Amino acid sequence: MPQTLFEKVWNSHKVTEIDGRTLIYIDRHLVHEVTSPQAFDGLRLNKRKVRRPDLTFATMDHNVPTNNRSLPIVDQISAIQIKTLETNCKEFGIELFDLHSPYQGIVHVIGPELGITLPGTTIVCGDSHTSTHGAFGAFALGIGTSDVEHVLATQCLVMDKPKTFEIRVDGKRKHRHAITAKDIILSIIKRIGTAGGTGTVIEYRGEAISDLSMDERMTICNMSIEAGARAGLIAPDAKTFDYLKGRKYTPKNYDELVDFWKTDMVTDNGAKFDKVFTINASDIVPQVSWGTNPAMTSDVTDTVPHPSEYANGNKSEEDAAKKALEYMDLKPGTQITDIKIDRVFIGSCTNARLQDLIEAADVIHGRKASPNVRVMVVPGSQQVKKQAEEIGLDKIFQDANFEWRESGCSMCLGMNPDILSRGERCASTSNRNFEGRQGTGGRTHLVSPVMAAAAAIAGHFVDVREWL
Amino acid sequence: MAGKVIKYERDNIDTDVILPGTYLKLHDYDEIAKHATEGIDPNFHARVKKGDFIVAGKNFGCGSSREHAPIALSHCGITAVLALSFARIFYRNAVDGAFLLPIEIDETAYKKISENDQLEINTQKNEIKNLTKNEVYSMKPFSDIISKIIAAGGLFKYKPD
Numbered sequence: 364m365p366q367t368l369f370e371k372v373w374n375s376h377k378v379t380e381i382d383g384r385t386l387i388y389i390d391r392h393l394v395h396e397v398t399s400p401q402a403f404d405g406l407r408l409n410k411r412k413v414r415r416p417d418l419t420f421a422t423m424d425h426n427v428p429t430n431n432r433s434l435p436i437v438d439q440i441s442a443i444q445i446k447t448l449e450t451n452c453k454e455f456g457i458e459l460f461d462l463h464s465p466y467q468g469i470v471h472v473i474g475p476e477l478g479i480t481l482p483g484t485t486i487v488c489g490d491s492h493t494s495t496h497g498a499f500g501a502f503a504l505g506i507g508t509s510d511v512e513h514v515l516a517t518q519c520l521v522m523d524k525p526k527t528f529e530i531r532v533d534g535k536r537k538h539r540h541a542i543t544a545k546d547i548i549l550s551i552i553k554r555i556g557t558a559g560g561t562g563t564v565i566e567y568r569g570e571a572i573s574d575l576s577m578d579e580r581m582t583i584c585n586m587s588i589e590a591g592a593r594a595g596l597i598a599p600d601a602k603t604f605d606y607l608k609g610r611k612y613t614p615k616n617y618d619e620l621v622d623f624w625k626t627d628m629v630t631d632n633g634a635k636f637d638k639v640f641t642i643n644a645s646d647i648v649p650q651v652s653w654g655t656n657p658a659m660t661s662d663v664t665d666t667v668p669h670p671s672e673y674a675n676g677n678k679s680e681e682d683a684a685k686k687a688l689e690y691m692d693l694k695p696g697t698q699i700t701d702i703k704i705d706r707v708f709i710g711s712c713t714n715a716r717l718q719d720l721i722e723a724a725d726v727i728h729g730r731k732a733s734p735n736v737r738v739m740v741v742p743g744s745q746q747v748k749k750q751a752e753e754i755g756l757d758k759i760f761q762d763a764n765f766e767w768r769e770s771g772c773s774m775c776l777g778m779n780p781d782i783l784s785r786g787e788r789c790a791s792t793s794n795r796n797f798e799g800r801q802g803t804g805g806r807t808h809l810v811s812p813v814m815a816a817a818a819a820i821a822g823h824f825v826d827v828r829e830w831l
Numbered sequence: 832m833a834g835k836v837i838k839y840e841r842d843n844i845d846t847d848v849i850l851p852g853t854y855l856k857l858h859d860y861d862e863i864a865k866h867a868t869e870g871i872d873p874n875f876h877a878r879v880k881k882g883d884f885i886v887a888g889k890n891f892g893c894g895s896s897r898e899h900a901p902i903a904l905s906h907c908g909i910t911a912v913l914a915l916s917f918a919r920i921f922y923r924n925a926v927d928g929a930f931l932l933p934i935e936i937d938e939t940a941y942k943k944i945s946e947n948d949q950l951e952i953n954t955q956k957n958e959i960k961n962l963t964k965n966e967v968y969s970m971k972p973f974s975d976i977i978s979k980i981i982a983a984g985g986l987f988k989y990k991p992d
Binding site: 381382383384397398400401405409425426438440441443444489490491493505506507508509510512513521523557558561562588591593656679680682683686776777778782795797798799800802803 | 840841842843845847848851852853854855856857858870871888889890893894895896897898916918919920923924927928974975976979985986987991992
């Protein structure tokens with residue numbers, strides 16, 4: 364019977380069935396400082412070891428400061444959490460890319476760039492954006508701390524088999540530089556909703572997906588969780604194999620693996636998905652979120668919607684939109700391009716890879732950030748930072764008064780020193796615009812890196828198609 | 832299980848409002864609990880009592896995989912969240928760590944249950960009694976394995992048959 368790519372990965376990782384659920388073998392476990400301390404405590408308490416330290420990799424990204432790395436960490440609680448990860452990795456024999464490692468970075472940026480992420484594998488991490496790794500044809504999902512402990516101890520996870528969901532993005536983008544992967548995924552979430560993917564693993568397919576680079580595919584898969592999906596993936600192809608070739612942890616028998624991936628890690632012709640959604644890339648324009656979840660997003664050419672019109676008769680959606688507009692301090696009918704901003708954040712596991720930074724820098728053209736706007740550019744990893752500096756991006760950003768910082772999660776999640784103040788409005792390339800996400804009372808608008816860079820210069824949103 | 836209702840009439844209550852990111856640095860569960868639902872209800876910690884229930888709309892707990900979210904709720908006394916639906920990772924964390932019961936209810940129960948109602952929940956009978964209004968609602972039964980993990984007291988105490 365023809366199978367989908369996800370079904371092939373699932374079936375090849377089945378260990379056994381337990382009470383109607385499946386025990387799945389985990390090929391790679393990525394660990395960071397925030398969701399792991401209690402898991403290691405649990406291992407110690409029960410005198411357990413890490414079953415496969417050789418398949419477990421750790422870094423620190425969530426709470427790390429992104430300013431000068433040679434200075435000590437001021438926040439003592441963060442310093443303890445970072446120290447705890449160091450101690451745990453040492454005690455349990457896990458490879459750690461610490462703050463001074465040339466490989467440190469956001470866990471979902473470093474996994475692929477080190478060749479830890481591979482097609483057809485199962486990958487978990489105590490972070491919901493683990494779905495990012497699906498861009499390589501892996502089944503990658505976020506788990507909580509109890510499950511982190513379970514995987515550390517057993518290298519397995521008990522799961523119900525998810526349903527399959529095909530999202531086809533047909534056609535071509537009308538403007539390759541101004542309309543980005545971020546606009547594709549925001550357009551999808553806007554249409555299917557924040558629970559549209561519940562219980563499913565999404566496979567993104569179609570011409571516009573094949574057209575995307577690996578950096579762009581990661582942006583798409585990264586936000587699968589914002590549609591409520593368990594994971595998202597894209598079948599590997601020549602771009603995937605080129606990307607992974609010769610990386611630090613790419614296996615030695617790489618060419619044999621490529622032959623296997625080419626023939627086996629694809630959805631068979633005639634395979635049936637449980638659910639299908641189709642969108643045409645030529646209908647997509649730059650997107651800006653106006654509300655407090657990623658589905659509350661509009662075309663840059665639109666206005667902030669009236670709650671009733673947004674909700675289309677659904678009372679609870681209407682209430683949610685009203686609350687969102689109140690929180691965001693926006694009036695229905697306001698042109699998106701009239702919304703002024705105070706801050707810009709270019710970074711996060713969604714949009715802090717080299718291509719994101721190159722594209723953002725291309726928007727600048729010798730101009731400077733609006734004097735009222737503070738702009739942070741935070742590369743996703745030390746490797747990204749180094750590559751960007753080799754081609755002079757740091758200078759382009761700094762000449763435009765954009766801050767060029769050290770790698771980490773930074774202003775995506777409001778748990779390190781990079782936060783919004785109450786009432787500040789930010790154009791952000793991150794993934795969540797939840798209330799308080801970037802700091803208590805902070806207001807987040809999700810956009811692509813090119814839209815963020817253009818907004819930084821103009822001081823308000825602009826239709827970046829007019830600039831590129 | 833019996834307790835009073837704290838109701839949030841909204842969908843998509845995310846993990847960032849259940850426990851804002853800045854508190855993810857904390858290690859002590861009781862300290863984490865002091866900041867539960869701070870993002871939407873700063874008075875929550877002062878008014879919640881041991882045994883209380885949260886009632887909410889669709890997709891409760893969406894967003895981050897932080898287990899700190901169910902930990903925060905459970906350590907300030909919440910024993911169950913009754914919602915129209917749950918985000919997957921929150922549901923798993925709640926059950927696997929034995930922090931609280933994620934109970935799926937239907938629209939009727941969601942509409943009829945009000946703030947401060949006194950409820951009695953019987954998971955054997957899949958029944959929710961509203962003692963204040965003298966009404967009975969059904970809850971969606973837990974799947975077999977979820978019931979077993981709950982009965983065992985979490986994933987690590989559960990032993991397959």
